[in-house]
Amino acid sequence: MARKNRNPVGKNVDPEAQKKKTRTLTLKSSDGQEFSISESAAVLSIAIENMVEDDCAGGVIPLPLVDGGTLARVITYLNKHAEDGASDEEKRKFDEEFVSGMEMGVLFDVVLAANYLDIRGLLREVRRRIADRMKNKSVEWVRKTFHIESDFTPEEEEQMKKEFAWAWEGVDSDVDD
Amino acid sequence: MNCKRSSSASSAARVAGNHDILREIFLILPAKSLIRFQSVSRHWQSLIFDDPSFLHSHTLHHSCRRRRCSEHQPSFLLRDSVTSQFFILNPTTKNLVPFRLRFPYLRILQSCNGLLLLECKNSPHGQKDYYICNPATMQSKKLLPDSGKFMTSFAGLFLVFDPSKSHHYKVIGLTRSGNRHGLCRGEDSEYKVEVYDSKTRTWKYQGKRSITYRPFCNGIYWKDGIYFVRPRGHSFFFYLDQDRENDRWIYEPPRIRSPGAKRNYIVESNGHMYCVMLNLYPNKNFCLVFEMDCNDYYIWSKKYHVDLNPISASFAENKGTDIGLLGMIRGDKEEYTLVISRAWQDNGLQVS
Numbered sequence: 001m002a003r004k005n006r007n008p009v010g011k012n013v014d015p016e017a018q019k020k021k022t023r024t025l026t027l028k029s030s031d032g033q034e035f036s037i038s039e040s041a042a043v044l045s046i047a048i049e050n051m052v053e054d055d056c057a058g059g060v061i062p063l064p065l066v067d068g069g070t071l072a073r074v075i076t077y078l079n080k081h082a083e084d085g086a087s088d089e090e091k092r093k094f095d096e097e098f099v100s101g102m103e104m105g106v107l108f109d110v111v112l113a114a115n116y117l118d119i120r121g122l123l124r125e126v127r128r129r130i131a132d133r134m135k136n137k138s139v140e141w142v143r144k145t146f147h148i149e150s151d152f153t154p155e156e157e158e159q160m161k162k163e164f165a166w167a168w169e170g171v172d173s174d175v176d177d
Numbered sequence: 178m179n180c181k182r183s184s185s186a187s188s189a190a191r192v193a194g195n196h197d198i199l200r201e202i203f204l205i206l207p208a209k210s211l212i213r214f215q216s217v218s219r220h221w222q223s224l225i226f227d228d229p230s231f232l233h234s235h236t237l238h239h240s241c242r243r244r245r246c247s248e249h250q251p252s253f254l255l256r257d258s259v260t261s262q263f264f265i266l267n268p269t270t271k272n273l274v275p276f277r278l279r280f281p282y283l284r285i286l287q288s289c290n291g292l293l294l295l296e297c298k299n300s301p302h303g304q305k306d307y308y309i310c311n312p313a314t315m316q317s318k319k320l321l322p323d324s325g326k327f328m329t330s331f332a333g334l335f336l337v338f339d340p341s342k343s344h345h346y347k348v349i350g351l352t353r354s355g356n357r358h359g360l361c362r363g364e365d366s367e368y369k370v371e372v373y374d375s376k377t378r379t380w381k382y383q384g385k386r387s388i389t390y391r392p393f394c395n396g397i398y399w400k401d402g403i404y405f406v407r408p409r410g411h412s413f414f415f416y417l418d419q420d421r422e423n424d425r426w427i428y429e430p431p432r433i434r435s436p437g438a439k440r441n442y443i444v445e446s447n448g449h450m451y452c453v454m455l456n457l458y459p460n461k462n463f464c465l466v467f468e469m470d471c472n473d474y475y476i477w478s479k480k481y482h483v484d485l486n487p488i489s490a491s492f493a494e495n496k497g498t499d500i501g502l503l504g505m506i507r508g509d510k511e512e513y514t515l516v517i518s519r520a521w522q523d524n525g526l527q528v529s
Contacts, residue, residue: 108188115198127198131205139216146193147186151219160216163315166252166265166274167212 021084025052026060027075033068034060035075041082045074046118065116070109073098077122095121099129104145107133136172144174199224200231204238208313211235226314233344240341253504254288254312266503279315280308287336289398292346294336305329309336309346309375320348320373323380332368333393335403337417348373349403349417351393354385388415397445400471404450406430406443427475430454430467437461439501446507452477453502455485462486466505 020040027035027042042061043049051061063071080086080094102110107130114123134142139157143150150157161168192198203211203225215222225231253266254276261283263276280297286307287294295308295317307328310317322328331350338346351368370383396403404414404427412427430441430452437458444451450469456462462485467477 105186105188108192111198112188112191112195115195123201127201128205131202134202134214135206135210139213142214142217145189146217147189148193148218148221150217152216157216163277164212166267166276167209169265169272169274170267170270171213 027071028060028062029066029068029071030064031068033071035071037075037078038082041075041078044078044081044119044121046120048117063117066113067109070106070113073106073110074113074117074119074122078119081121095125099125102129104130104133136170138171138174141174196224203231204235208235208239212313236340236344240339251506254293255503256285268504268506276312278310278312280310280317286334286394287396287398289336289338289346290340292336292338294334294348307334309348318375333396335393335396335398337398337403339398343376345374345376347375350380351386351388386415389413395443397443397450399445399450400448406450406452427469428477431465431477431479433465435461442502442505444502444505446505449507451480451505451507453505455502457485460486464502 021038023039024036025039025042027037043052048061077098081091107126111126114126211225215225255264255266263278264273265276266273280295282298282301284296285293286296293310293312295310296305298305307320308317309320320328330352332353333351335349336346337349350371354367354369367385368388370386371380372383373380396405401418402414402416406412412429414427433454433456435456437456439455439457442453444453452467454465464483464485466481468480470476470478
């Protein structure tokens with residue numbers, strides 16, 4: 001499958017790419033909100049690209065696993081990355097700012113959406129951001145944030161903490177930054 | 178509001194249950210975080226430790242020659258020479274955290290890119306056993322010889338591990354062959370070279386090498402060879418590759434002629450080999466760092482001169498006599514960290 005159109009900022013004006021820029025698609029979120037997006041931006045999502053190619057879209061593409069708020073964020077990302085003349089440096093800066101203000105809950109929503117829609121760049125950026133937030137946090141913070149119940153006995157936990165005391169050293173406070 | 182909270186709660190649970198996303202996040206997390214997060218739940222523990230291919234990818238992802246940022250600053254494993262107690266020192270926080278290696282009568286023969294080669298005994302004069310140990314995960318493996326042989330018959334054992342190339346390690350064993358008696362230092366001797374490969378879990382005879390006899394201790398694995406650098410005395414190395422030349426001499430590390438000259442330290446860090454020299458004399462405290470240039474006939478070239486007067490002033494009452502080098506880290510962009518300590522009990526650690 002050809003993915004020539006993943007980066008539509010080309011030197012030669014390809015008539016097909018030009019058409020994609022003017023053609024718009026409608027994405028429908030799980031809560032029924034509809035968003036218009038140019039085809040050239042939408043196909044940065046490999047999942048959407050496949051749907052468009054298979055022509056099963058019929059104008060409106062339903063995305064039952066993505067809520068409206070998250071879809072709006074994802075579309076902001078796609079539009080920036082499909083923008084004509086946006087330099088790599090500009091995009092990198094945008095990516096950084098795009099994820100920097102997000103709470104963990106929002107990051108989770110976006111990482112799931114990026115995973116489902118197969119948007120590699122966004123997925124990479126959000127994963128990195130999540131790891132960055134987690135890396136110096138306590139085990140308790142991670143459990144609370146990921147909604148995980150511990151299934152270790154207190155003795156087992158104490159044992160691990162003792163055996164790997166160095167890994168518990170220098171842990172940040174649980175206050176979210 | 179309620180609705181929003183429950184939606185992100187379910188997203189959190191969905192992320193926590195999505196192996197692909199979790200695995201990719203775990204891959205980015207430093208090893209220290211993963212060791213801590215194994216206690217989040219049994220599920221996470223098994224994701225981290227039960228999949229050798231994950232551990233392999235993580236090792237390669239974080240190996241020093243591939244990483245782009247220098248934020249994964251390594252820690253030092255230190256041992257108190259009096260009590261034999263181990264500590265982990267994080268050069269950024271300067272905290273000493275007690276560390277236990279569960280081996281009796283232990284000697285660390287070699288540290289190689291995160292793995293340790295250990296010699297231990299059940300009693301002070303008991304039989305020697307050899308282990309490869311990963312102090313981060315506390316996993317260890319006893320080295321066993323081929324049947325009918327003894328580990329103690331090896332004249333030298335060296336660990337070879339380069340996580341940027343492979344997650345498997347090798348152990349090189351040298352056995353003196355032929356004339357066992359009457360050997361003096363400096364005399365050529367033939368050694369049988371046997372290599373243990375953790376991939377195949379077998380020893381393999383690799384041939385004979387003629388190496389000038391010296392005690393094989395404190396070997397450093399560097400640039401496909403084992404280096405024995407003696408601050409005072411003859412230094413040499415031999416390549417692991419059979420087809421390359423046999424053992425070669427290295428220029429002796431430089432000396433400073435000064436009443437304050439202390440011992441030299443040979444340090445390998447991030448693919449570079451350094452000789453660090455301390456000169457401690459009232460108001461003339463300094464440190465010289467030389468780097469070995471392997472492209473230019475193994476000459477030591479001077480890299481840095483560090484003024485230690487400010488440090489010794491902060492250790493004032495102590496007159497600088499027990500300032501020592503704990504370690505050195507070379508960063509990716511030629512920045513480097515020297516960890517210098519004075520007497521143990523004071524935790525008087527100064528990082529420059």
